[in-house]
Amino acid sequence: xxxxxxxxxxxxxxxLLCLLVALAVFxxxxxGDRAAAIDTDALQQGPSSAHLLGTDQLGRDIFxxxxxxxxxxxxxxLLATVIGVTxxxxxxxxxxxxxxxAARIVTSAVNIAVAFPGLLLALFFxxxxxxxxxxxxxxxxxxxxxxxxxxxxxxTASVSGRDFVKAARVCGVGRFRLLVxxxxxxxxxxxxxxxxxxxxxxxxxxxxxxxxxxxxxAPSYDWGRLLxxxxxxIYLSPAPALGPAIAVVVAGxxxxxxxxxxxxxxxxxxxxxxxxxxxxxxxxxxxxxxxxVRNLHVTFPGGVRAxxxxxFTVQDGxxxxxxxxxGSGKSLTAxxxxxxxxxxxxxxxxxxxxxxxxxxxxxxxxxGTGLAMVFQDPMTSFNPALRxxxxxxxxxxxxxxxxxxxxxxxxxxxxxxxxxxEADRRARQYPHEFSGGMRQRAMIAMGLMGExxxxxxxxxxxxxDVTVQREVxxxxxxxRAERSAAVLLISHxxxxxxxxCDRVLVMYAGRIVEELPTSELFTSARHPYTTALLAAVPxxxxxxxxxxxxxxxxxxxxxxxxRGCPFAxxxxxxxQKCRLEEPSLVSVDEGHQVACWxxxxxxxxxxxxxxx
Amino acid sequence: xxxxxxxxxxxxxGHHTAVDDVSLTVPSGxxxxxxxxxGSGKSTLAxxxVGLVxxxxxxxxxDGKVQMVFQDPYSSLDPRMSIGGSISExxxxxxxxxxxxxxxxxxxxxxxARAKALPLKLSxxxxxxxxxxxxxxxxxxxxxxDEITSAxxxxxxxxxxxxxxxxxxxxxxxxxxxxxxLAVVRYVSDRIAVMKxxxxxxxxxxxxxxxxxxxxxxxxxxxxAPKRHTRLEVS
Numbered sequence: 001x002x003x004x005x006x007x008x009x010x011x012x013x014x015x016l017l018c019l020l021v022a023l024a025v026f027x028x029x030x031x032g033d034r035a036a037a038i039d040t041d042a043l044q045q046g047p048s049s050a051h052l053l054g055t056d057q058l059g060r061d062i063f064x065x066x067x068x069x070x071x072x073x074x075x076x077x078l079l080a081t082v083i084g085v086t087x088x089x090x091x092x093x094x095x096x097x098x099x100x101x102a103a104r105i106v107t108s109a110v111n112i113a114v115a116f117p118g119l120l121l122a123l124f125f126x127x128x129x130x131x132x133x134x135x136x137x138x139x140x141x142x143x144x145x146x147x148x149x150x151x152x153x154x155x156t157a158s159v160s161g162r163d164f165v166k167a168a169r170v171c172g173v174g175r176f177r178l179l180v181x182x183x184x185x186x187x188x189x190x191x192x193x194x195x196x197x198x199x200x201x202x203x204x205x206x207x208x209x210x211x212x213x214x215x216x217x218a219p220s221y222d223w224g225r226l227l228x229x230x231x232x233x234i235y236l237s238p239a240p241a242l243g244p245a246i247a248v249v250v251a252g253x254x255x256x257x258x259x260x261x262x263x264x265x266x267x268x269x270x271x272x273x274x275x276x277x278x279x280x281x282x283x284x285x286x287x288x289x290x291x292x293v294r295n296l297h298v299t300f301p302g303g304v305r306a307x308x309x310x311x312f313t314v315q316d317g318x319x320x321x322x323x324x325x326x327g328s329g330k331s332l333t334a335x336x337x338x339x340x341x342x343x344x345x346x347x348x349x350x351x352x353x354x355x356x357x358x359x360x361x362x363x364x365x366x367x368g369t370g371l372a373m374v375f376q377d378p379m380t381s382f383n384p385a386l387r388x389x390x391x392x393x394x395x396x397x398x399x400x401x402x403x404x405x406x407x408x409x410x411x412x413x414x415x416x417x418x419x420x421x422e423a424d425r426r427a428r429q430y431p432h433e434f435s436g437g438m439r440q441r442a443m444i445a446m447g448l449m450g451e452x453x454x455x456x457x458x459x460x461x462x463x464x465d466v467t468v469q470r471e472v473x474x475x476x477x478x479x480r481a482e483r484s485a486a487v488l489l490i491s492h493x494x495x496x497x498x499x500x501c502d503r504v505l506v507m508y509a510g511r512i513v514e515e516l517p518t519s520e521l522f523t524s525a526r527h528p529y530t531t532a533l534l535a536a537v538p539x540x541x542x543x544x545x546x547x548x549x550x551x552x553x554x555x556x557x558x559x560x561x562x563r564g565c566p567f568a569x570x571x572x573x574x575x576q577k578c579r580l581e582e583p584s585l586v587s588v589d590e591g592h593q594v595a596c597w598x599x600x601x602x603x604x605x606x607x608x609x610x611x612x
Numbered sequence: 613x614x615x616x617x618x619x620x621x622x623x624x625x626g627h628h629t630a631v632d633d634v635s636l637t638v639p640s641g642x643x644x645x646x647x648x649x650x651g652s653g654k655s656t657l658a659x660x661x662v663g664l665v666x667x668x669x670x671x672x673x674x675d676g677k678v679q680m681v682f683q684d685p686y687s688s689l690d691p692r693m694s695i696g697g698s699i700s701e702x703x704x705x706x707x708x709x710x711x712x713x714x715x716x717x718x719x720x721x722x723x724x725a726r727a728k729a730l731p732l733k734l735s736x737x738x739x740x741x742x743x744x745x746x747x748x749x750x751x752x753x754x755x756x757x758d759e760i761t762s763a764x765x766x767x768x769x770x771x772x773x774x775x776x777x778x779x780x781x782x783x784x785x786x787x788x789x790x791x792x793x794l795a796v797v798r799y800v801s802d803r804i805a806v807m808k809x810x811x812x813x814x815x816x817x818x819x820x821x822x823x824x825x826x827x828x829x830x831x832x833x834x835x836x837a838p839k840r841h842t843r844l845e846v847s
Contacts, residue, residue, distance in 0.1 A: 163688035164698075167743070170662045170680050171702035171750055181701075185692040325765040436650070465649035465792055466836040473844055492766060495838035522840060536770040538795045540822070540837055547777075548770035548799065554735040555765060570767075 010261030016254035077203035084144025092152025113146035200255030321497030324507035372447020389427030437468030509566035614676030645801030676753025685739035696727025737768035
């Protein structure tokens with residue numbers, strides 16, 4: 001609730017709502033007498049200092065009558081909402097508790113009721129229940145019920161499909177308890193928001209019915225009736241009609257805006273303010289390559305530093321693997337290189353160059369044809385409504401100015417190149433007609449529409465089965481061999497990288513902790529994290545009788561990286577220095593860099609020993 | 613001691629046959645690893661064991677309680693309920709719930725003092741251990757574990773696998789262990805079953821299936837499994 005009050009709309013509407021409630025409670029006590037006082041000397045007067053909004057045909061002060069009427073108007077609206085929402089909640093959640101045949105009847109009944117416009121239902125019920133307060137409230141309540149029942153049904157269905165509800169079912173939790181303990185708490189937020197908005201609508205509807213003369217009857221009065229009375233002489237004096245009209249609009253708005261503010265908050269959660277982050281530049285004299293990355297940082301609001309000073313080079317035709325667990329920053333590194341980090345992430349680097357030009361200045365065209373990107377999930381990387389061929393061809397239409405037909409022909413050719421059988425026919429199919437592996441190959445074909453110098457593949461095989469995984473990895477290796485394109489392969493699976501790449505970068509907590517040639521991975525890896533990772537992953541040669549090697553604890557989230565080496569809390573050899581200072585990457589051998597203090601200490605020891 | 617038996621189980625969704633006449637036995641106190649590609653019907657078969665999916669024909673027989681651990685520990689725990697609450701729901705009547713929850717948390721190497729924590733405060737590996745504790749709370753004889761490590765980080769996966777193996781031996785559970793990762797299945801299983809297109813194509817003792825695969829698909833799976841010391845040959 002508190003964050004709602006922080007947004008200007010939320011705060012303003014909350015103040016208005018409080019004011020309305022205060023009026024509803026106190027106005028009749030304070031001004032009830034004045035509002036009822038008949039003054040035969042001042043019949044049907046216009047606004048004056050004595051009567052701010054004028055008087056009615058019995059000389060009663062309209063301003064005070066509007067204030068006093070708040071209680072009845074608000075009370076009826078809330079009563080109608082409570083009845084309607086309760087009814088909707090019961091009808092909407094009933095299908096998940098009732099036996100199947102009964103559930104079907106309830107669902108169909110709600111579906112039919114939803115088809116009727118709410119106001120029509122209200123008028124219909126008003127006729128049935130007769131004119132008067134009871135009729136109006138019930139009519140509006142019944143008009144709210146169907147849509148609320150439908151909302152509850154939809155939300156319930158979406159939560160019921162989730163694993164925790166299934167798990168509770170398997171544990172033998174009864175249907176009713178399932179609904180009350182697991183489903184309703186998880187859908188409460190949208191329901192409350194919608195109920196608030198429904199209250200606004202109910203308020204308008206109550207006023208509307210009274211205005212039409214089928215709601216509140218004399219001698220009681222609400223805003224709707226006051227509006228009706230004032231409207232009769234609006235040409236003589238508009239104030240008596242405008243007063244209640246404004247009251248209705250303001251109150252209705254207050255409810256709706258409060259609901260909106262709460263809804264938008266629930267939808268996106270509040271964004272924190274961006275704090276400017278500065279990084280020390282690192283003196284860099286090294287030669288670059290096809291892709292040159294120096295001191296790359298990716299930060300998010302709230303001081304979350306997801307990538308913290310990553311430097312590496314990819315040479316022409318080289319296959320480089322980046323290994324790391326979730327939160328290590330490996331995917332963000334890939335996204336930063338392809339300029340795909342989305343707001344509110346901020347990318348900064350001393351050098352971030354592709355083919356000799358800073359990426360910030362590389363044209364979309366050059367990036368679109370020279371760099372290809374393959375994503376993890378082939379299910380979501382294609383637009384389901386367009387044919388595969390069209391989507392693959394798009395690159396050439398946009399960046400190479402090919403005609404639609406020529407681009408499509410080229411797309412078919414590239415689909416053939418990634419060994420999609422019957423490419424001509426397949427190109428005319430939609431993504432759902434492709435298997436996961438074929439979609440991933442089509443994604444690679446899309447990258448081949450240009451003449452890519454670099455293919456960035458972010459977990460390209462994680463969603464695939466081992467047999468398909470092998471095909472995709474082979475395809476990447478073949479592209480590299482045939483087109484001398486470089487490949488940057490990002491994976492959480494060290495065995496995948498070990499099988500295919502020339503060089504491995506091991507990332508942990510936003511930094512590269514070790515870089516070494518793949519051929520030395522299993523023999524000379526030095527960083528305790530790299531060696532622990534290698535030991536922890538079972539393969540087909542793992543000893544089945546011994547427990548698996550484990551790394552205690554878990555990787556830190558990007559937001560919780562503290563002082564010292566981020567691996568220190570899990571490291572078997574960590575000492576005091578590791579907890580205080582973060583080591584930087586130092587070269588230990590040809591093409592082999594490690595960021596670890598222990599190693600440095602050993603090196604120093606060795607050096608001292610050698611000097612003796 | 614109890615077995616889990618799938619007896620000519622078929623599951624159809626409209627015209628699509630997800631599980632096609634599968635007969636499989638999980639012998640008492642043993643672990644049967646079920647491997648196969650996604651869409652092969654592994655998870656559907658698992659769901660029939662606990663009644664989440666009705667069988668079209670055939671029978672699932674278990675002479676004991678069957679519990680299931682789900683793949684994604686981020687969605688299998690109610691985000692609004694404390695972990696202790698989730699576990700306690702599964703504890704049978706007539707047992708002191710608080711003491712039982714503490715015992716179970718200890719069993720899966722979690723601090724019993726954290727029973728009041730919400731899942732949000734736990735890492736993936738810890739959540740999966742809570743899910744395991746919940747499954748054990750119902751005192752099952754048979755556990756169905758459906759891809760329980762595939763949503764976890766590799767550095768955390770090992771601890772969960774060790775725990776599963778220890779608990780299975782300690783409690784003498786029968787277990788159907790499903791995974792697409794052959795190396796993981798090999799590590800925990802006594803027997804291995806291979807599934808493809810809704811049918812079991814090969815089943816036997818783990819050592820035999822791995823050393824002497826008879827079905828071409830099993831051979832293909834073994835050949836495709838990443839091995840650390842061999843480079844991928846480019847055809």
